[in-house]
Amino acid sequence: MLNPSARVVLLQHDGLDNLSGKTGLALLRYRSGPIVAVIDPAQAGLPLEQVTGIPRAIPVVASLAEALHYSPEVAVVGLAPSGGLLPEALRRDVAAALQAGLHVASGLHTRLADDSALAALCGPQQWIWDLRQEPPGLEVAAARCAALPGQRLLAVGTDMAVGKMSACLELVAAARRQGLDARFVGTGQAGILISGGGVPLDAVRVDYAAGAVEAAVLEACRTGGGGDPAAAACSDATLVLVEGQGSLCHPGSTATLPLLRGSQPTDLLLVHRAGQRTISRHPTIPIPPLPQLIEAVEQLAALGRPEGRPPVRVRAVALNTALLGETDAAAVCVDAQKKTGLPCGDPVRSRAAADRLLAALRASEGT
Template sequence: MLSPDAPLVLLQHGGLDNLSGKTGLAMLRYRQGPIVAVIDPAHAGADLQALTGIARAVPVVADMAAALAYGPAVAAVGLAPSGGRLPLEMRADVVAALQAGLCLASGLHSRLAVDPEFAAIPLAPGQWIWDLRHEPADLEVATARCAALPCRRWLAVGSDMAVGKMSACLELQRAAQRAGLDARFVGTGQAGILISGQGVALDAVRVDYAAGAVEAAVLAAAQGAGADAWVLVEGQGSLAHPGSRPLPLMRGSQPTDLLLVHRAGQSHVRTRPGAAAVAIPPLPELIAACEALAALGRPDGLRPRVRAIALNTALLDGGEAAREAEQIAAITGLPVIDPVRQGGDQLLQALFEAPIAG
């Protein structure tokens, strides 16, 4: 739906300096196609790199009228607000975008295509509204078809939600492509899908069909891939989190290998305020659980292993990050690398040195 070369304007109202804007911030960091402007009235005129730390030169403007001067073709909602509803302060710019002939891409739970105000605006030929967070049509129950694929399939598994599984996969894909490797990414959340232009929004799929939806997305991404290709599947949630469902990803993708993603220093999963505290088990125990579950429900007899740990050290300084990585490597016996801080090349090298799944 979203072509990789379409010039985007990001609707980032109030989200350039906090986690509510994580979708747009991820697009700024990882989308390879053009982002011509960012709309955030609170930071209009600011230097994007100074504000976000993202090395990308994009003007920050106050509204859609100002953004149109930069020639966008698509407006993408960059916020992930609580409840997944379109913020009221964004509506006027969405209307302006549609009236100007721009396409609209959104990963919110609220469906913008059926919103009465937006639906009343006639769309020009070729203009579309893409509500990506919906269940794909013609879903089937998974049947382990991905096990027959010749390519290597890496599934990111986390110690918690929102620890950097997508970022680890995308950093790894960048490094692999620089090295001349055929590396493909399967997005399973709104940011990953908006960045890659395809995938499946796992949290919009009924549980009976969730593994089948992942299976279909991986098969589509792996079409024509040979034995030397890598398919990197964005993980969701964690086995340690009481409110997530990572098992459909294991069943649907039939991974050959696992990549554990963990936030340095985090001891408990993050749940809503007032909920009971849930501890993250010692990483060797979590690794064993992930490997045991990934070995079930597959026809090929493979026992996928965690080959490395992608460590999110964003909250630590350089010395603290190095010490934490050394400690985790000592207790797990695995390479421990922060692919965002250190770049994906070191992680790629560690995974290249890992044995072929068996």
């Protein structure tokens, strides 16, 4: 629903410098279309790169009224606050955006179109896209993706918010630089906003979660995932990268199993934040050693698959080294590679690392 060429203003209130704004930060890093302004009163007037480290020259302003000078067409809620509720300051700017004739896109659990006051501000040619909704017509998964040609890579993480989406998008970019047919299936709000397709997995009833993933992967193989009917169907050379969600290690996460069942991956990518030993916000719950976790994931992936299919293996480890300097980042990658016997690297930090991880994945083709 979000056109790739649409002029976007990000509503990033108090989330430009922290993980509560991770949706908007992901768009700033990976959206190829225009982002004309960012709204964050706390950071207004500062250079975007100084605040975020993202090298884009986009003005940071204090309000929707200021952002209108840059002629936006769509206001995108860039926050992912705890509980998914709409902060009052942000709600005021959503209302101002609608009053100014802008469309609004939001991935919050709070559905903006269900707010009668906001809906009343939406004109006949405007839309409010609440993307966190269960798709219609879902079926129970039936391992249909196992029959698809090409490779399907699923990112699995040791915790929430360790960079599963970013790793997939960097591998897509690396593959496309090499002229390969690479497709991305978004399973969270940022991934869907960036790619234009996918499924909001946390909005789907558990009985249909694997089926929703299955439908999204089938769609990506038919149309590239963005709904373009002119796109070619996938072939033996196609690489489909499925955004991971949650973690098997997290006590509150149920996302990994439906992703495994629905996508029927041919290969897995383990994503881990370097140096993290316990689950974030749950310091009494340890993250197992990576070799132990790799073995557990591969055993789970072997279940629920048609007979005769090759085993699913973790082919590489993507390390999130954002908190480390260059020397320490290189050292932890070497250490992880020794412990797992797999290629390791930070694909966000280095194109060379992305190319190396992609090569490891492509080397598994046909096995």
